Amino acid sequence: MKNLITTLLVCVSFSINAQVADSPQNISPLLIGEKIPNTTLVDLEGKALETDKLFSKKSIIVVYRGGWCPYCNAQLADMQGIEKEIIDLGYQIIAVSPDAPEFLKETEEKGKLSYKLVSDSEGKFSQAVGIAFSAPEKYGKMLGKFSDGKNTNWLPVPTVYVINDKNEIEFLYINPDYSKRLKGELLLSVLKSL
Numbered sequence: 488m489k490n491l492i493t494t495l496l497v498c499v500s501f502s503i504n505a506q507v508a509d510s511p512q513n514i515s516p517l518l519i520g521e522k523i524p525n526t527t528l529v530d531l532e533g534k535a536l537e538t539d540k541l542f543s544k545k546s547i548i549v550v551y552r553g554g555w556c557p558y559c560n561a562q563l564a565d566m567q568g569i570e571k572e573i574i575d576l577g578y579q580i581i582a583v584s585p586d587a588p589e590f591l592k593e594t595e596e597k598g599k600l601s602y603k604l605v606s607d608s609e610g611k612f613s614q615a616v617g618i619a620f621s622a623p624e625k626y627g628k629m630l631g632k633f634s635d636g637k638n639t640n641w642l643p644v645p646t647v648y649v650i651n652d653k654n655e656i657e658f659l660y661i662n663p664d665y666s667k668r669l670k671g672e673l674l675l676s677v678l679k680s681l
Contacts, residue, residue, distance in 0.1 A: 507610070508620040511644045511663035515617040523548075523654040524615045528605040531588050531595070536605060538612065539654065541581065547573060547674070548648040549582040550607075550618060552665060553633050554594035559584070559645065562668045563598050569671040570602055576678045578649070583607050585643065587635035608637035618644045618661065649677065657681055 508514045517523065525539040542548070549566055551559035566573075566580055573580055580602035586594065591604040613619040622630060622642040631639040647669045649658035658677050660669035 506614060506617075506619070507641045508617075511620045511642075511665070514620055514644055514661075514663070516644075516646065516659070516661055517616045517656060519656050519659060521656050523648070523650055523656065526611040526615045528583060528607055528612055529588060530603070530605055531592050533588050541605070542650055542654050544652050545578045546648075546650050547578050547580045547678075548646075548650065549580065550613065550616075550643045550646040550648075551582060551584045552642050552645060553584050553586045553630075554590050554597070555629060555633060556665070558666050558668060560594070560598060562645070563594070563600060565668075565671040566602065567598065567600050569675055572675055573678065576675075578678065579603070581605060583612055583643075585610065585613070585630065585638045585641070586633045587637070589635070590633050607643070608634040610638060610641055610643075613641070613643040616646075616648075618646050620644060647674065649674075649681065 523538060523542060525537055528536050528538060530536055563582060570580060582604045585608050586606060587608050588606050591606055595604050607613055610619050619641045622640055627639045644661055644663055645665055646661040648656055650656055
């Protein structure tokens with residue numbers, strides 16, 4: 488009976504997070520101490536990746552809106568600038584966006600990024616971690632184009648998760664104002680203190 492109740496609580500908890508909020512202010516993100524659930528993302532070659540395997544070591548997960556977003560591109564460049572220090576501290580960087588693989592390749596080339604970019608065009612990951620929200624209607628066509636038609640109505644709130652090798656969240660930065668991003672210097676200070 489106890490196992491059944493635990494299973495029901497886990498299912499209810501997951502279903503609460505697995506949704507698209509009506510605004511960035513009303514999201515329900517996973518928090519410090521919670522685990523990143525296993526979902527599927529897609530790499531630059533279109534291969535499906537299970538997040539349990541992808542995040543099997545300490546990771547910095549940067550969730551961004553897309554390669555079309557100047558704030559996102561500035562953040563990705565900032566992460567590239569500190570990548571060596573992040574690796575030296577034992578972490579990998581993985582950037583996740585709704586962009587389809589072909590557009591991830593463009594972002595990677597344009598930004599000269601050497602860390603891993605993965606696609607969440609269907610929103611499985613963003614919904615599972617509770618950071619997806621309904622995008623303003625004006626974004627519909629653009630989102631459809633960049634997601635290869637898989638997404639026309641949602642965006643993730645830009646988020647940085649620091650997770651350990653058990654997929655547990657040790658730190659997160661999230662702000663409903665997409666122009667406010669975690670600076671690389673501050674992230675390095677956090678990593679050194681963990």
